[in-house]
Amino acid sequence: MxxxxxxxxxxxxxxxxxxxxxxxxxxxxxxxxxxxxxxxxxxxxxxxxxxxxxxxxxxxxxxxxxxxxxxxxxxxxxxxxxxxxxxxxxxxxxxxxxxxxxxxxxxxxNLLRQVFESTVERCLKEDLVSGEGFAVDASLISADANKVRSIPAEDWSPQVARAAGNRAAQEYLETLDNAAFGAASPVQPKFVAKSDPAAQWTRAEESRPYCVFATNYLIDTKNSVIMDVEATRAIRQAEVGASRTMLDRTEKRFGIRPDWLAADTAYGNAENLGWLVKKRSIIPFIPVLDKSERTDGTFSRSDFEWDEAHDQYICPEGHALKQFRRNYSDPNRGQEPSGRKKYRAFKATCQVCPSKEICCLKAEARYVTREPHEEAREFARECRKTNAYKVSRDKRKKVEMLFAHLKRILGLSRLRLRGPNGAKDEFLLAAIAQNLQKLAKLRPQCVFQEPAT
Structure with missing residues (x-):
């Protein structure tokens, strides 16, 4: 040179x-x-x-x-x-x-990962990261695959992938057991692109179906510094798993664990909230993913009061719904493998109850279920009532602004590299560019010491 x-x-x-x-x-x-x-x-x-x-x-x-x-x-x-x-x-x-x-x-x-982490280290050195609050989200990036040449999922198999012989198909086979790709969900997409089988066939944006990867960002909300980035399939399970991977990797690499995390409803399932609250002691400013609310005018689960001391629910009429009416010698008897608990009322009580028509019109007795990690879900609901939650909602928009900048300014609306590794490389390079631009904007040249020549 x-x-x-x-x-x-x-x-x-x-x-x-x-x-x-x-x-x-x-x-x-x-x-x-x-x-x-x-x-x-x-x-x-x-x-x-x-x-x-x-x-x-x-x-x-x-x-x-x-x-x-x-x-x-x-x-x-x-x-x-x-x-x-x-x-x-x-x-x-x-x-x-x-x-x-x-x-x-x-x-x-793994050089690109090292370069990305060096930009994060420089942001830490320049005091652009607070470590107090993080936000996480995912965005869909179109893959370099032609959906017209895709084949139905029932016609696709690992044998077909091996016969294809291209690099993207080989990488697809290597990620079948990866939680971010093949092992994220047993449900297969409707169609598979032979040129890039790891890409997800979707019409999530209510447009014409296309093949995509998901780029996941974990950012510090102080100055929108990207703390970590991960490429996954464009499904909720993979994106939620990526958020945990990025939080763990950030803590291990930089020693930073946020006090709170802001995300949308996709990250509000019981398992993820339980992981954040119980295992990582992170406050979840996340809407709870709850399908228990009824819209037909009858009582929902939220209308029943939880009595933790007696392990029971109290219905609006003041009657108790219990999981067991007597003690068993085997404590595991009656427990569902999923960890879900069912609390039932007496049939005789419900039959004469004045609220039966708005509680259990067709059933003989009312029951409600208690999901695993329900304590974490209740904690997340309480967090949503605070002023800090409203502040986090505004700060969470910063990650969406980064995705808009990624697609409109940097031009990354469609990948040029194929396969999971190609997606990882492009997403890492884009995150490197965005962090460098952030440094250049917030710490201009006058702050740095120009090296002597």
């Missing part, structure tokens, strides 16, 4: 150009150290990995999606040449280099 300092070119780069700030953040030495085991000390010198990363950063920060177009832009643009440390005479690598590095050294070394 000729003209390393690039002083002749640097004079032509505007002082407030975003790449001047980003240039002070990226650490090329750490990139080389991470990839050093993957290079041989024999033969012709390889292309510097820092050059590839810097070109990728330009592409995602500036919304240049095509690698061919990116190479042309770097060749012609003086600011891009200076940022990539090519000087005036440096040669721009061929567009095919990105595929070789992306499918090879970058994935083997």
């Amino acid at each position: 000729e003209d390393f300092s690039g002083e002749q070119v640097k004079r032509h780069v505007p002082a407030k150009h975003i790449l001047r700030v980003i240039n002070l953040i990226l650490d090329g030495d750490s990139l080389r150290d991470a990839l050093r085991p993957f290079y041989s000390h024999l033969g012709r010198p390889s292309i510097d990995p820092e050059l590839i990363i810097r070109m990728l950063v330009i592409g995602y920060v500036m919304g240049i999606r095509s690698k061919r177009r990116l190479c042309d832009k770097v060749h012609l643009n003086l600011a891009y040449r200076w940022f990539c440390r090519l000087g005036l005479k440096g040669k721009v690598p061929d567009h095919s280099t990105f595929s070789r590095y992306g499918h090879g050294k970058f994935r083997e070394s």
Whole structure:
């Protein structure tokens, strides 16, 4: 890479150009150290990995999606040449280099994850992260798959995937037991795209059906810094599982566990709320996913008062609904495998009750069920009544604004790479670009110390 300092070119780069700030953040030495085991000390010198990363950063920060177009832009643009440390005479690598590095050294070394985490570390150093409150959400990104050439799910199998022989099909087979993809749900989509079978066939946005992946963001609500990012299938189970993965990874990597987490109703199932409250001691500012409310005018479960001391419900008429009427020698007798409990009233009591028509018109006696982790669900309902919950609702919109910026400004409305690994790479690079832009905006060049040349 000729003209390393690039002083002749640097004079032509505007002082407030975003790449001047980003240039002070990226650490090329750490990139080389991470990839050093993957290079041989024999033969012709390889292309510097820092050059590839810097070109990728330009592409995602500036919304240049095509690698061919990116190479042309770097060749012609003086600011891009200076940022990539090519000087005036440096040669721009061929567009095919990105595929070789992306499918090879970058994935083997997990380099993109390291670069992303380095941006989070810099945000922590610059006091852009409070760690008090996080928000999580997912957004659908169209996959590089043609739904017209998709086949019905009943005609798809691992044998068909092996026969397809492409890289995306191989990655699909490797993720069949992955909780974020194949093992997220036993329910298969209606159609499968042979070119990218891991993509989810959906019409979630009430439009024409298409194949998608889901990008999941965990952000700190102070300055919308992306703390973690994960690629999954576009189904609720995978997205909820990704939120737990990102919370655990953030705590392990940076030692940060938020006081509260804001999310929409998709994350409000009993199991997830129980995990947040009991295992992680995180306040869930999340609407409870509750299907027990009735709309036919009869009493709902919320009309029954829970008596924890006596393990029973009290109906609006003051009668007790119990799970068991006598003690059993076996404490597990009558327990459902799912953990759900059923509380019943006496038949004789319900038959003469004046409220029977608005309680159990067709049934002989009324019963209500108590879901597992009901204490956590009740806690989430109480949290929703606080002023802090209203504040969290406004802050949760910041993650939606990041998704809008991702699609409209960075141009990531459709993936160019296929397979689960391709989706992970693109989502990581986009998150890197957004965090770098956040640093450049909130900590402009005057804050940093310009290195001596």
